[in-house]
Amino acid sequence: MKDGPDIARIASLIGDPGRANMLAALMSGKALTAGELAREAGVRVQTASGHLTRLEEGGLIARERQGRHHYFRLADTDVAGVLEALMGLAAAKGQLRTRTGPRDPELRRARVCYNHLAGEVGVMLYDSLRARGVLTGEGDDIVLSDAGRAEMAALSIDLSATSRSPECKSCLDWSARRSHLAGRLGRGILDFTFAQGWAMRPEGTRIVRFTAIGEGAFRKAFQV
Amino acid sequence: MKDGPDIARIASLIGDPGRANMLAALMSGKALTAGELAREAGVRVQTASGHLTRLEEGGLIARERQGRHHYFRLADTDVAGVLEALMGLAAAKGQLRTRTGPRDPELRRARVCYNHLAGEVGVMLYDSLRARGVLTGEGDDIVLSDAGRAEMAALSIDLSATSRSPECKSCLDWSARRSHLAGRLGRGILDFTFAQGWAMRPEGTRIVRFTAIGEGAFRKAFQV
DNA sequence: AGAACAGTTCGGCCCCGACCGAACCATTCT
DNA sequence: AGAATGGTTCGGTCGGGGCCGAACTGTTCT
Structure with a gap:
């Protein structure tokens, strides 16, 4: 063939x-x-x-x-993304051999997945947004509610369509085996977080390192 | 290890x-x-x-x-996500292969599946019957409601047990990946459609070819 | 009933590729 | 210079698994 x-x-x-x-x-x-x-x-x-x-x-x-x-x-990050997706899938299929996820506690805590936030912080953000009704919908089919859209607009988070990716998408987390937020909204929030100076990304890594002040501001802004 | x-x-x-x-x-x-x-x-x-x-x-x-x-x-969708990620990565280097769609459009539209109607028309029929309450029940376990039974009787659709097949059964559609109606009712409706002259079956094919008038009558009779 | 058809299981063939020992580059240290 | 160290290449072995012919199970059609 x-x-x-x-x-x-x-x-x-x-x-x-x-x-x-x-x-x-x-x-x-x-x-x-x-x-x-x-x-x-x-x-x-x-x-x-x-x-x-x-x-x-x-x-x-x-x-x-x-x-x-x-x-x-x-x-490149595409490769990392594929690996991340594979690890999430393998973990979800119960083929786990031992404790999952990266050893590095910083990576477990918060990291970049494609272009959005993953790790414990990413999962908490996702859970909080759903609990508060910013995100609604079943399973993979999640949408931004009107109230949520207004909230994101108030923060000047960019949702413009730079690509044909969906606005909201859930992404399976490798270390936490839970979902976190992807899509244009996920990207917008991460970009916003960097732009505010709340966190930075050490050169050559996928770690998202929050400053002490930044983490507080982040939690307050998104009510995590 | x-x-x-x-x-x-x-x-x-x-x-x-x-x-x-x-x-x-x-x-x-x-x-x-x-x-x-x-x-x-x-x-x-x-x-x-x-x-x-x-x-x-x-x-x-x-x-x-x-x-x-x-x-x-x-x-599940996680598997599809991994495949998509892999395709994206492969597309970044190799050539992306596009899948050719289903072949004969007439087959896609309406065809015989065993002894009942399949294809887009079959799926529409099934959806309509469910939406109108003619068929009720969850998943594979569907039944003909009393109102539906009366309606079929009014059309003189034959539900007599020529075989031990169930009266109603959902059947997975080849081209549309959705369910359509099988069982004695499915057979009865298709036989009825042919008997009315609304459609015919070209020799040696599984195509169900509606006449222009026949399709209108079919839609009206079953409120598709 | 038998024929036709869709899938699975079994047995055997055979090739690809993972693995390692050993030899071979290349860089740094003394 | 020689020794030590980090990596690569070569050659040979060997096992897993992809593949297909043939036989078998199960369902539908006539």
């Missing part, structure tokens, strides 16, 4: 346990060396080297040579 | 070209049979059957047995 779909190629790259472990280790956003990744995957360094070459050719990771070290990181 | 959800297991399920093709075909939201999926994947039906059981065990798809057909659909 001429349609050897790229989706299978990508998925099969992730589908090997060794490579999956390496990718999971890279989810922290840090760049790791081949040796470190070999240890993560539980294989010899030669094997890991082969895996890393394939992942690089597949466009899932990027390599940076620095002296005798080779640093690897996830290629 | 490694922590985190078993992402590799899920990904490797998607990572086979045959299975990926099947999943992509199911992205339309329609429920497809094993034979159709085998054609989509470009493999023999035995191979497809093996893939489908593995996908089912992995929780990616759900199976619904209906007579001698097995209908498969994506298990």
Whole structure:
């Protein structure tokens, strides 16, 4: 068949346990060396080297040579997003082997997923918005209520359609196994949070680090 | 030894070209049979059957047995979300393959399913009968209401038990992925439609071709 | 009843790719 | 310079799993 779909190629790259472990280790956003990744995957360094070459050719990771070290990181946020979605799905299917989620407590707390807020803070925000009636609807089909739309407008949160993504969407959280908010609203809120200076994102990571004042302001603004 | 959800297991399920093709075909939201999926994947039906059981065990798809057909659909929206994310990532590098829609538009419109009416017209009929209270009941367990029974009797629709099939039964539609009406009532209505000369069936096909007048009469009789 | 048809199971073939030992680059340290 | 260290490449082994022919189950049609 001429349609050897790229989706299978990508998925099969992730589908090997060794490579999956390496990718999971890279989810922290840090760049790791081949040796470190070999240890993560539980294989010899030669094997890991082969895996890393394939992942690089597949466009899932990027390599940076620095002296005798080779640093690897996830290629872009799309890759991180796919991994996040896969982890959420795997966790939801009860295929969990041990406690889920990233080790780094900061990542568990708040992180970027695609372009919106994930982690404990993201889940709390989502729960609060639903409880207060800002968001309504069943299951995946959530909508912004009129009252909620007014509230977001009062905060000058941008909901303009930069893409054809839906306004509201629930996204399964990897570490918490609960839903959090995606879509244009999710993006708008995260952009707003950064714009207000309530939080920042350390270079090269997916961590969302709130300032002490910022977290309070965030909680107050969204009544979390 | 490694922590985190078993992402590799899920990904490797998607990572086979045959299975990926099947999943992509199911992205339309329609429920497809094993034979159709085998054609989509470009493999023999035995191979497809093996893939489908593995996908089912992995929780990616759900199976619904209906007579001698097995209908498969994506298990839930989370699975669809993961596939979409993967397709997005693949599209960033490879070429996106577009699915060709269902073939013959006449078949899509109205056709014979066993001995009753299927296709868009069949689905509309079913929806209308339910909305009007002619049919009541939850899920597969549908019954003809007293008012409905009187209405069918007024049209002289034959509900006599020519076989041991139930009076009413919902049947999953091939092209529309929605339910339509089967059972003795479904058969009676189709027989009635032919008997009235509202529609005919071209030799050797499963198409139900309404005449212009016949379609109007049909719609009026059943208030579609 | 038998034929036709949709799916599954079984058995065997065969290839891909994961794995590791060993040898081979490349960089840094002394 | 040689030694130590981080990575890659090569060659060979081996197991998992994808594939199909054939046989079997179950349902529908005539």
